Amino acid sequence: MAKVSGIIQIEGTLSGITFYKRKGVWIARKAGGGFNGKAIKTKASMVRVRENGSEFGRCMKNVQLFKKALFPLLVLVKDTDRHARIVSLFTKIKNSDVVSERGSRSVAVGLQQVLGRVLLINYLLTKAKDLASFFAKGYLFEWETGIRFYNLDGNHLFFPKGADFIEIQLMYAKIDFENQQYEISDCVREIIGKDFQGDLLLPKPDFVSELNGVLVACASMRYMQEVNNELHPLFEQQHSVIQILEVL
Numbered sequence: 001m002a003k004v005s006g007i008i009q010i011e012g013t014l015s016g017i018t019f020y021k022r023k024g025v026w027i028a029r030k031a032g033g034g035f036n037g038k039a040i041k042t043k044a045s046m047v048r049v050r051e052n053g054s055e056f057g058r059c060m061k062n063v064q065l066f067k068k069a070l071f072p073l074l075v076l077v078k079d080t081d082r083h084a085r086i087v088s089l090f091t092k093i094k095n096s097d098v099v100s101e102r103g104s105r106s107v108a109v110g111l112q113q114v115l116g117r118v119l120l121i122n123y124l125l126t127k128a129k130d131l132a133s134f135f136a137k138g139y140l141f142e143w144e145t146g147i148r149f150y151n152l153d154g155n156h157l158f159f160p161k162g163a164d165f166i167e168i169q170l171m172y173a174k175i176d177f178e179n180q181q182y183e184i185s186d187c188v189r190e191i192i193g194k195d196f197q198g199d200l201l202l203p204k205p206d207f208v209s210e211l212n213g214v215l216v217a218c219a220s221m222r223y224m225q226e227v228n229n230e231l232h233p234l235f236e237q238q239h240s241v242i243q244i245l246e247v248l
Helices: 036-042 044-069 082-097 112-119
Strands: 011-016 017-022 026-030 137-141 146-152 167-177 181-185 188-193 197-203 214-227 230-233 240-248
Touching: 044 082, 044 167, 044 181, 082 112, 146 167, 167 197, 167 230, 188 197, 188 230
Parallel strands: none
Antiparallel strands: 011 017, 017 026, 137 146, 146 197, 167 181, 167 188, 167 214, 214 230, 214 240
16 A cells, blocks of 8 residues: 555546545556455345444444433533443343344443443443442432432532532433433432532432433533633543443
């Protein structure tokens, strides 16, 4: 393979050499080799390629569905690497499908297995610390009550420079990966300041869904700054959390 220099730029194959542009650079390589559509679809030696392609396509659809379902919380924290991390996670969940034949494995069946479900429980959708790292006295999540944080003391809670309040939200999402459908609850939201004392309960959202699939509980935490009697989020990723709490 060689880089093309000069004022003439050719795209295509000429005299056995293929010219193409990759990442803004013109490349020349010997024609032939690699995969082609007909070979992938028909050759017996390409069966593994076909299987991988089929599973990857379904997996990507499920990644997009998952992101749409949790969008109300995901939109709170910008993260350019999140998509790649979720793809990696869902590939592992799909691989947990030990029931289906290779080429037909799916996220939906993977989440029916203990290993697949464990991969999603407590999964951190942000890069930094999890919820437990910010609340020394711990918390308890239960489907029927919500999430309770114990013995909070505003004098000992961590507040980064510029932060005046902590915002915590809880939402439920029912996701049917098999039929590409989802329904979500409203977000339950609480804001506490530096003077907060005692337990904090975010009650379960008022949510009923008739969809099949999995029920996901997701929580977020971020810091807020008060400016002119209005609250504005601090966007430092190391001080923001979006986390899957439980999967049912």
